[in-house]
Amino acid sequence: MELLEKRIQKDGIVKAGNVLKVDHFLNHQMDIALFNEMGKEFKRLFADKPINKILTVEASGIGIACIVAQYFQVPVVFAKKTQSINLDGDVYSTKIESFTHKRVYDVIVSKKYLGPEDHILIVDDFLANGCAVNGLIELIENASATVEGIGIAIEKGQQQGGRILREKGYHVESLAIIESMDDITGKICFRR
Numbered sequence: 001m002e003l004l005e006k007r008i009q010k011d012g013i014v015k016a017g018n019v020l021k022v023d024h025f026l027n028h029q030m031d032i033a034l035f036n037e038m039g040k041e042f043k044r045l046f047a048d049k050p051i052n053k054i055l056t057v058e059a060s061g062i063g064i065a066c067i068v069a070q071y072f073q074v075p076v077v078f079a080k081k082t083q084s085i086n087l088d089g090d091v092y093s094t095k096i097e098s099f100t101h102k103r104v105y106d107v108i109v110s111k112k113y114l115g116p117e118d119h120i121l122i123v124d125d126f127l128a129n130g131c132a133v134n135g136l137i138e139l140i141e142n143a144s145a146t147v148e149g150i151g152i153a154i155e156k157g158q159q160q161g162g163r164i165l166r167e168k169g170y171h172v173e174s175l176a177i178i179e180s181m182d183d184i185t186g187k188i189c190f191r192r
Ligand code: 5GP
Pocket: 018, 019, 020, 021, 022, 027, 060, 097, 098, 099, 100, 124, 125, 126, 127, 128, 129, 130, 131, 132, 133, 156, 161
């Protein structure tokens, strides 16, 4: 998506450790006009899928997921990061390792909001090694729901998450795929 790629070139900052900061428009300050265009594009890319719910993980996926959901006219559920797992069986839970914070979180979704009748579009801001998306897939499978697709704003193509998910047969659409980025020169190249 050219609009997103241009914005990344303009405002993205490449940090050491293969981290791209997009705080200016995506996951701290949020450009809602841009999110709207992303929502429209996801709707076009997943138009043939019977999606009835969007699933993301807190915190930075939530804003994008909410705008995307307006185009699908479906609710958003976000997996919550939690310190203490509720053991009374009313939640699905898994562990997600955070790429940016280098720690493992327990994440939960209430059984009230995910079930066998659900056809899910997973939405997140970044796809890197795939830990976040794989955690969400595990929650969906535990609920006997169906993964209809995975919509990502920025995929870091130099990491393996996207390739592995596509090889497993998931329909992954990333609006911008980074081929390489350099924290010394600041140069970012996209896969086309
Ligand atoms: P993964 O789980 O695929 O390794 O990483 C995806 C998650 O880590 C996303 O939910 C995102 O919040 C965070 N993340 C991964 N790479 C980056 C990055 O380069 N910049 C930012 N801001 N977040 C990232």
